[in-house]
Amino acid sequence: xxxxxxxxxxxxxxxxxxxxxxxxxxxxxxxxxxxxxxxxxxxxxxxxxxxxxxxxxxxxxxxxxxxxxxxxxxxxxxxxxxxxxxxxxxxxxxxxxxxxxxxxxxxxxxxxxxxxxxxxxxxxxxxxxxxxxxxxxxxxxxxxxxxxxxxxxxxxxxxxxxxxxxxxxxxxxxxxxxxxxxxxxxxxxxxxxxxxxxxxxxxxxxxxxxxxxxxxxxxxxxxxxxxxxxxxxxxxxxxxxxxxxxxxxxxxxxxxxxxxxxxxxxxxxxxxxxxxxxxxxxxxxxxxxxxxxxxxxxxxxxxxxxxxxxxxxxxxxxxxxxxxxxxxxxxxxxxxxxxxxxxxxxxxxxxxxxxxxxxxxxxxxxxxxxxxxxxxxxxxxxxxxxxxxxxxxxxxxxxxxxxxxxxxxxxxxxxxxxxxxxxxxxxxxxxxxxxxxxxxxxxxxxxxxxxxxxxxxxxxxxxxxxxxxxxxxxxxxxxxxxxxxxxxxxxxxxxxxxxxxxxxxxxxxxxxxxxxxxxxxxxxxxxxxxxxxxxxxxxxxxxxxxxxxxxxxxxxxxxxxxxxxxxxxxxxxxxxxxxxxxx
Amino acid sequence: xxxxxxxxxxxxxxxxxxxxxxxxxxxxxxxxxxxxxxxxxxxxxxxxxxxxxxxxxxxxxxxxxxxxxxxxxxxxxxxxxxxxxxxxxxxxxxxxxxxxxxxxxxxxxxxxxxxxxxxxxxxxxxxxxxxxxxxxxxxxxxxxxxxxxxxxxxxxxxxxxxxxxxxxxxxxxxxxxxxxxxxxxxxxxxxxxxxxxxxxxxxxxxxxxxxxxxxxxxxxxxxxxxxxxxxxxxxxxxxxxxxxxxxxxxxxxxxxxxxxxxxxxxxxxxxxxxxxxxxxxxxxxxxx
Numbered sequence: 001x002x003x004x005x006x007x008x009x010x011x012x013x014x015x016x017x018x019x020x021x022x023x024x025x026x027x028x029x030x031x032x033x034x035x036x037x038x039x040x041x042x043x044x045x046x047x048x049x050x051x052x053x054x055x056x057x058x059x060x061x062x063x064x065x066x067x068x069x070x071x072x073x074x075x076x077x078x079x080x081x082x083x084x085x086x087x088x089x090x091x092x093x094x095x096x097x098x099x100x101x102x103x104x105x106x107x108x109x110x111x112x113x114x115x116x117x118x119x120x121x122x123x124x125x126x127x128x129x130x131x132x133x134x135x136x137x138x139x140x141x142x143x144x145x146x147x148x149x150x151x152x153x154x155x156x157x158x159x160x161x162x163x164x165x166x167x168x169x170x171x172x173x174x175x176x177x178x179x180x181x182x183x184x185x186x187x188x189x190x191x192x193x194x195x196x197x198x199x200x201x202x203x204x205x206x207x208x209x210x211x212x213x214x215x216x217x218x219x220x221x222x223x224x225x226x227x228x229x230x231x232x233x234x235x236x237x238x239x240x241x242x243x244x245x246x247x248x249x250x251x252x253x254x255x256x257x258x259x260x261x262x263x264x265x266x267x268x269x270x271x272x273x274x275x276x277x278x279x280x281x282x283x284x285x286x287x288x289x290x291x292x293x294x295x296x297x298x299x300x301x302x303x304x305x306x307x308x309x310x311x312x313x314x315x316x317x318x319x320x321x322x323x324x325x326x327x328x329x330x331x332x333x334x335x336x337x338x339x340x341x342x343x344x345x346x347x348x349x350x351x352x353x354x355x356x357x358x359x360x361x362x363x364x365x366x367x368x369x370x371x372x373x374x375x376x377x378x379x380x381x382x383x384x385x386x387x388x389x390x391x392x393x394x395x396x397x398x399x400x401x402x403x404x405x406x407x408x409x410x411x412x413x414x415x416x417x418x419x420x421x422x423x424x425x426x427x428x429x430x431x432x433x434x435x436x437x438x439x440x441x442x443x444x445x446x447x448x449x450x451x452x453x454x455x456x457x458x459x460x461x462x463x464x465x466x467x468x469x470x471x472x473x474x475x476x477x478x479x480x481x482x483x484x485x486x487x488x489x490x491x492x493x494x495x496x497x498x499x500x501x502x503x504x505x506x507x508x509x510x511x512x513x514x515x516x517x518x519x520x521x522x523x524x525x526x527x528x529x530x531x532x533x534x535x536x537x538x539x540x541x542x543x544x545x546x547x548x549x550x551x552x553x554x555x556x557x558x559x560x561x562x563x564x565x566x567x568x569x570x571x572x573x574x575x576x577x578x579x580x581x582x583x
Numbered sequence: 584x585x586x587x588x589x590x591x592x593x594x595x596x597x598x599x600x601x602x603x604x605x606x607x608x609x610x611x612x613x614x615x616x617x618x619x620x621x622x623x624x625x626x627x628x629x630x631x632x633x634x635x636x637x638x639x640x641x642x643x644x645x646x647x648x649x650x651x652x653x654x655x656x657x658x659x660x661x662x663x664x665x666x667x668x669x670x671x672x673x674x675x676x677x678x679x680x681x682x683x684x685x686x687x688x689x690x691x692x693x694x695x696x697x698x699x700x701x702x703x704x705x706x707x708x709x710x711x712x713x714x715x716x717x718x719x720x721x722x723x724x725x726x727x728x729x730x731x732x733x734x735x736x737x738x739x740x741x742x743x744x745x746x747x748x749x750x751x752x753x754x755x756x757x758x759x760x761x762x763x764x765x766x767x768x769x770x771x772x773x774x775x776x777x778x779x780x781x782x783x784x785x786x787x788x789x790x791x792x793x794x795x796x797x798x799x800x801x802x803x804x805x806x807x808x809x810x811x812x813x814x815x816x817x818x819x820x821x822x823x824x825x826x827x828x829x830x831x832x833x834x835x836x837x838x839x840x841x842x843x844x845x846x847x848x849x850x851x852x853x854x855x856x857x858x859x860x861x862x863x864x865x866x867x868x869x870x871x
Binding site for chain 1: 592655660662844847854857867
């Protein structure tokens with residue numbers, strides 16, 4: 001029995017490929033397996049090759065593998081594009097309808113199965129995906145019943161007959177495949193899973209749920225790939241909590257509306273991707289200058305300009321650290337898994353209010369859209385910290401003296417009051433201002449206010465700025481990354497260790513202000529440092545060099561073709577770098 | 584008892600003597616006092632430009648934001664605290680050039696705020712360039728041969744965008760202006776008020792005298808019905824936009840707040856932020 005299985009379904013976009021993957025993976029999740037799914041899709045509605053690859057495991061997994069065990073193909077293109085991933089033990093389940101041809105150099109076994117024909121006999125060709133799921137069940141030796149609850153949920157409202165027909169489609173696919181497999185029935189049978197109830201969700205859903213748990217009630221946003229799921233989730237859920245999502249006319253309105261709502265004393269945020277973030281830069285400066293809390297989610301995708309809208313990249317980092325004109329304090333947080341995405345989103349809202357500044361929650365397409373197993377969120381770990389927000393009664397001020405909303409303090413944070421509060425009147429302006437918010441260009445005031453604002457960065461209260469898996473006191477190599485590269489690095493760390501290369505792993509979750517002390521120690525304890533990132537210029541490597549130095553040790557390992565790092569691919573490239581006289 | 588003096592602060596405006604914006608400032612202060620609002624119950628959100636400074640010259644909460652973005656900030660604030668009276672204000676550059684997209688969509692969205700544009704047909708703070716409101720042929724530093732683009736018609740734009748309240752006034756007519764701002768603040772929805780506010784330094788064409796000669800008061804038009812959108816549009820077009828008074832008001836259409844599904848009756852900023860454990864369990868179930 002296997003400990004891991006890699007399954008992929010492919011066909012034309014709009015053909016139900018997504019739901020095929022959805023049904024299979026939801027059923028596996030309910031059995032207690034750990035999953036990681038990644039979709040390949042294009043920026044179009046119908047047509048174009050699409051596929052959904054799912055890693056199923058009995059232990060934690062945060063990445064798709066290089067290899068493929070089972071490929072379910074609804075067209076020839078799916079075979080042509082994906083067969084190279086198949087192992088010699090691998091299997092192609094192809095719909096007889098398109099007369100599939102196995103490429104000459106394909107080592108896997110091709111089974112031609114009449115998915116469409118069986119479905120048509122049952123009443124509609126739409127059910128061909130259910131037949132394919134049945135065929136998959138034969139290979140995994142699964143009972144058809146494991147799909148019952150999923151089918152009930154999807155087709156329940158269409159009536160019992162539809163549910164029954166879909167279950168019959170699965171059963172017939174299963175039976176048909178059993179007949180074809182002979183000795184190979186259950187060839188890919190997995191070890192039983194632990195049966196624990198876990199969440200199976202995309203990163204964007206974890207972020208959205210985190211925002212809701214953090215108390216956000218108004219989200220202002222403009223649709224964009226790969227961020228839209230955040231607003232789409234919240235527009236369904238916020239009304240129950242008295243709030244809403246406002247779809248604005250553009251991202252400038254989204255960011256400034258969120259600032260206005262935060263100014264009003266609630267937690268509001270926006271989410272976008274690179275092009276939207278470019279439009280928000282001036283608003284980010286306003287938030288920094290006027291000390292209004294603001295959380296912005298940036299789900300990175302391939303840039304620049306429209307770039308690769310549906311592909312993985314991590315190239316917004318520098319823009320997020322330094323974007324906006326002039327100088328403001330800003331916090332940049334980069335979660336790497338569904339769990340981190342949830343808890344870090346809550347941390348982002350807390351820090352934004354505690355320090356009264358903009359916080360960028362950085363994600364990337366793989367994290368935002370990759371569907372993964374997530375441990376249920378722990379309610380007791382949800383904490384709402386609002387810092388020096390004073391919503392109680394305020395002492396009466398002298399006649400028309402403004403409240404010192406920007407009072408120069410030791411930690412740089414001033415008492416915050418909101419419109420509507422008696423005795424709290426003050427002015428807010430993006431112009432340099434004095435302690436009451438009145439415009440002031442005086443040199444002394446300017447310096448005092450700049451210093452005050454930047455002092456806030458010394459007081460970032462973030463739990464675990466660096467994720468560390470550092471078994472070695474003295475390592476041959478330290479692998480460093482941020483966001484979704486964690487999954488691939490996690491996979492190869494034990495492989496490298498097994499080969500005698502002492503490997504430590506650090507994944508940076510708080511990128512700005514940079515955890516220099518912590519990272520320096522890790523770098524000092526490694527002979528070489530390889531920084532793994534999905535961009536062309538090695539942005540994180542440069543940030544590390546800027547904050548720590550160690551130019552001779554830090555090596556950049558980049559990938560910017562739009563696809564995520566795969567474990568074996570990464571392993572090969574790390575070893576190549578280490579044998580190139582680098583170690 | 585609140586008086587307009589309660590809305591005065593000790594900041595001296597940096598507007599030129601004779602600037603139309605002084606009257607707009609006074610009219611806002613009077614309207615707020617007439618409505619018996621306390622200074623802390625009012626927030627004035629402004630853009631960038633000479634007129635954008637107005638939020639700093641009124642004793643109320645105020646935010647002076649970025650160029651062209653007063654409207655989204657004001658709407659966000661209103662959504663956070665529906666009990667607050669929110670005024671957005673700025674110049675014609677702010678509202679009709681850089682911020683035109685927000686103006687149109689704010690009108691469509693119909694959030695319950697009041698938007699006052701101080702329209703002087705010129706860019707003052709940057710010292711005399713053309714504005715979308717400058718007439719064709721208008722000579723400025725950026726149009727030395729005269730503007731070749733036609734002037735934008737904000738009233739027609741507002742009416743066609745589905746505005747539920749459209750008014751225009753002239754800054755010398757403090758009484759009418761105050762009454763219009765009051766009506767706008769009382770309107771349940773987005774109130775759009777354009778105010779001719781002459782720039783005495785850079786606009787030598789659209790002067791106080793010029794407006795006096797060219798303006799028609801709607802109150803002087805017999806039988807004018809401000810609930811009739813077609814008549815409003817026809818009248819505005821007939822007078823080339825040079826009318827003052829309440830041009831159009833629709834009191835039937837609900838405001839955005841009234842339409843938002845599930846929107847809290849209690850101001851959101853007074854709500855408990857923490858969700859309950861059973862809510863989280865419920866939300867998580869969907870992913871299992």
